[in-house]
Structure formats: C-alpha cells, structure tokens
Amino acid sequence: MEYSREIELKGHIIDSGIMTRVFDAIMEMGGNFEITVFDIGKKKQDESYARILVSTGEEPLLLEILSVLHRLGARPPVVEDVALAEAEADRVVPKGFYSTTNHPTMVKYEDEWLRVEAIEMDCLIVVVPAEKRALCTPMSKLRKGDRVVMGETGVRVEPPERPRKVSTFEFMHGTVSSERPSETVISQIAQEMKDMKARGGKIGIVGGPAIIHTRGAPALAEIIREGYVDVLFAGNALATHDIEYDLFGTSLGMNLDTGTLAAGGHKNHIYAISEIIRAGSIRAAVEQGVIKKGIMYECIKNDVPFVLAGSIRDDGPLPDVITDVMVAQDRMREYLRDLDMVIMIGTLLHSVAVGNCLPSYVKTICVDINPASVTKLMDRGTMQAIGVVSDAGTFLPMLAKYLQK
Known part of the structure; x- marks a missing residue:
C-alpha cells in the first residue's frame, strides 16, 4: 500500500537550491516523488512554484519525510x-x-x-x-x-533564499576553506560592514581570549572606537586578559611585546581581576583611571554594551560577569534581536551559544584558525555562517586597516 501527501514550494526555489535539497531529502529517506505542477520564473526576480506528490510504503516514514521537508519551506496546498x-x-x-x-x-x-x-x-x-x-x-x-x-x-x-544581488555573503555562503585569499575576503567583509553601518545596521562581536593572546586586542579596540561595533559578547577570559594586558603587558603571564614569560606572570590575571573588584566594576575602573586602554576601555568610553557570560572554569570572576547562565542568555537575547551582522572570533563554545539564538537572516562570520570550528558551528544549526580560516591576530589588524581605507 502506498501512502502519499502533496506539498508545494514557492519562491526562488531553484537558484537557492531548495528544490534540490527537497529531492535529496526524499530520496535519501527512501521516499518517492512526482512533480504535478512546475511553474518556473522567467527572470531572476520572478518566483517559481512547484507541487510535488510525496509517497512511501509506510505511513510513519511519510510523516518523517514531511517533517524534514517542512523545515525546507514545503507546505500542504491547503x-x-x-x-x-x-x-x-x-x-x-x-x-x-x-x-x-x-x-x-x-x-x-x-x-x-x-x-x-x-x-x-x-x-x-x-x-x-x-x-x-x-x-x-x-x-x-x-x-x-x-x-x-x-x-x-x-x-x-x-x-x-539566494540574494538577488551578489555580495560577500553570496559567493562565500556555506563554505570553509583555508586556501581562499584571506586579505581579499577581509577587505570584502570590511566593505560589507561599512555599507551596513551606512544603512543604520548593527554589528555584534563574539570574542574569545585568543584575541588578546595573538595581539589582536589593539585592532579590535580601534574598530570599537571607530563605531563599527554595537555590542560585544564574551566571557570572563577575554575581559580579564584584556585588562591584564593593559595593567601588566602580559596575557596569561606572557609578555606580548617580547614573547617571553614574565617573572611571576602566572599571577597577573588574578591581580587584574582583584583590581577591578577593588574598583567595583569595569566602568568604575575606567572612570578611576585604573584601566587606560584596550577593548573593555573602548566599550566603556564609547557606550558599547557588553555581555560577559560566566563558565565553570572562571577565575574570580570579574564583577561584571553574569554567573547565572539563564540570566546571561536573556541578556544576550536583548541585544541579538536588533543585530544585522555578527562576527565570531576565536571562540567555538561562545560562538555556538550565540549562534543558537540567532535568526538565519543575520549575516554571520566565524573566524578561527581551526576550520573544524566553523564546521561545528554550521553543524549545530547556524547554516548561514561563512567561515574565515585565520588567526585572530592576523584577521583583526587587517580588518581595521580596510575599515580605515
């Protein structure tokens, strides 16, 4: 006995690859299909329409296939x-x-x-x-x-759907490659950021401590100062090591200017946290002159909000860190709903957390030296992400340079 159900697809279903994905899903799950109606748009701005009869020999399998197709935009005619x-x-x-x-x-x-x-x-x-x-x-x-x-x-x-106009996010969509020319890609991302800010769009940064360790912090601070960042999402580590670098010139005890270990430097991040606790908050430390430069300094000086979400491995933590993860989620959502672009740099877990809260229409860039990090982000549902395989210390200075041009 055959069980069947009709579905319809409407929109830019051919050039967006939606129709191909529908056929692939049906065949991979052991179903059959018959196209009963197919009206193809004549021009690139025209929509297409297809009506498809999906059938299988088992009703539970049919329902399973229909559930998958639903998430691709398929719906019943009535x-x-x-x-x-x-x-x-x-x-x-x-x-x-x-x-x-x-x-x-x-x-x-x-x-x-x-x-x-x-x-x-x-x-x-x-x-x-x-x-x-x-x-x-x-x-x-x-x-x-x-x-x-x-x-x-x-x-x-x-x-x-596939954009009608080619952009950085069009030609890079869904791809991760360490062989793509990084400088060209970064220049295009910078142009996209400029265009977005000119339209009144908002951009968020998700950052990990690798930004500090690789000496990308001055460039990110400059990008914040120039008005390209509307909110920063991070953890205790990025803020702590940013402040440690300002106070002691080290990150995890390493002299970033010389690449040598500082004597007793392993304690520097604890001292940094203690100084902020003594001041009362990061903002208070900036106002009191304790913090004089860096990412967190520029956030305070330029009224850029930040959400620091805690984790089980945190030292301290800083007084601004939200240690209740559900409260941190709520704070993140407050800012994520207004964003048009998110750039994730050197932090897999925080990137996945933010990605899980993002609508698919938010332009998302994941920058990591490990290509697998970008793949994992996409595998966890953030399919709109494009990957840039680069070290944070290379990506950020180059991005700042092209934003200045």
Whole structure:
C-alpha cells in the first residue's frame, strides 16, 4: 500500500537550491516523488512554484519525510489552523509540541497568519489569543497555561533564499576553506560592514581570549572606537586578559611585546581581576583611571554594551560577569534581536551559544584558525555562517586597516 501527501514550494526555489535539497531529502529517506505542477520564473526576480506528490510504503516514514521537508519551506496546498495545547506546568512541554528552526516562521491562527516574534532554533511557539501574537519561547520561559503550538499543521517556515544581488555573503555562503585569499575576503567583509553601518545596521562581536593572546586586542579596540561595533559578547577570559594586558603587558603571564614569560606572570590575571573588584566594576575602573586602554576601555568610553557570560572554569570572576547562565542568555537575547551582522572570533563554545539564538537572516562570520570550528558551528544549526580560516591576530589588524581605507 502506498501512502502519499502533496506539498508545494514557492519562491526562488531553484537558484537557492531548495528544490534540490527537497529531492535529496526524499530520496535519501527512501521516499518517492512526482512533480504535478512546475511553474518556473522567467527572470531572476520572478518566483517559481512547484507541487510535488510525496509517497512511501509506510505511513510513519511519510510523516518523517514531511517533517524534514517542512523545515525546507514545503507546505500542504491547503493549510489548516495550528493546533494548540496548554502547558501543564512551568517548563513542562506538551507531548508533540512544535520545535522551531531559526528561519522566519509564521503560524495560521483563526484564519490569520501571525509572524513568530524573536525566532531562534529549538524553542516552542506560544500563541497569545487575546493579543493575536505568536511568540518564540525558550523552554525556560514556558509557563503553566501557555498555549503551545502542536505539530507542524498551520506552521510555515521561510528558509533564506539566494540574494538577488551578489555580495560577500553570496559567493562565500556555506563554505570553509583555508586556501581562499584571506586579505581579499577581509577587505570584502570590511566593505560589507561599512555599507551596513551606512544603512543604520548593527554589528555584534563574539570574542574569545585568543584575541588578546595573538595581539589582536589593539585592532579590535580601534574598530570599537571607530563605531563599527554595537555590542560585544564574551566571557570572563577575554575581559580579564584584556585588562591584564593593559595593567601588566602580559596575557596569561606572557609578555606580548617580547614573547617571553614574565617573572611571576602566572599571577597577573588574578591581580587584574582583584583590581577591578577593588574598583567595583569595569566602568568604575575606567572612570578611576585604573584601566587606560584596550577593548573593555573602548566599550566603556564609547557606550558599547557588553555581555560577559560566566563558565565553570572562571577565575574570580570579574564583577561584571553574569554567573547565572539563564540570566546571561536573556541578556544576550536583548541585544541579538536588533543585530544585522555578527562576527565570531576565536571562540567555538561562545560562538555556538550565540549562534543558537540567532535568526538565519543575520549575516554571520566565524573566524578561527581551526576550520573544524566553523564546521561545528554550521553543524549545530547556524547554516548561514561563512567561515574565515585565520588567526585572530592576523584577521583583526587587517580588518581595521580596510575599515580605515
């Protein structure tokens, strides 16, 4: 016995590769397909439309295939309203709930399409009937009685399409290569940043301590001072070693100017944390003249907000570090929702954390000396990321140079 269901695809489904991915998914999962309608756009700005009959010999397999295709933007020709179920307790999800992608999403409620607000991956959708709103809701924020979207009925996903205009993010999309000419790529990223700021866009930086260790800190400080950074996401380590470098000229006890170990330098980062605790905060340390230069100094002087998220391995930590990870997530989300571009530099874990909260339409660049770090970020769902295989100490000075040109 054959089980079948019709789906439709609409948009720039050919040149964006969506149709190919749909066919691949069907065949790889053991299904069959038949194209019943196919209208191809005549010009590059025209949309195409396809109706496809998907069939298998097993109903559970068919439902599994349809679930995968849904996340690629496929939908049934006739869409019913979403099904809702109440959460029985705080942070207890109803069985069969819909789990979000990071793509723009809409839900049909009372014959009206509602755009899901603040979309990010691996969350729930809560409908607020009185306000006719659909909210992307992390599990930690789910409350008893919330009306949760169940299954994929009435849910529409809009995967990113290939831009009509070629840009840095077009020719590099989804690629990681150590053989690409870094200087050319960095100059194009700089131009993209200039254009974005000229349009009023916002740019965030996710930074790891490798920025300090490789002497990329002065360049990042300059980029912040020149107004190209709207928020900084980091951990205790980046801020600590940035301040250590300002106070002692070392990072993890290494003299960055000479490449030699400082006598007793292994204690310098502890002294640095202690000085900030004595001052009361990073801002207070800047105002009191304790900190005179560096990344954190420029953030304070130029009113650039920063979110320092703590971890189990932190020394101190600095008084500005948020040690409750759920509070840190909330602070990150406050700033991430307004960003148009995020540049992640030398920190895999923090990059994955930020990437998990980003919508797929945010332009994302991951810079790391290890190509596997970029691949891991993409494997964890941040498919829009492009990779630049480079040392932070090489990337940032070159980026600052091209931003000045």
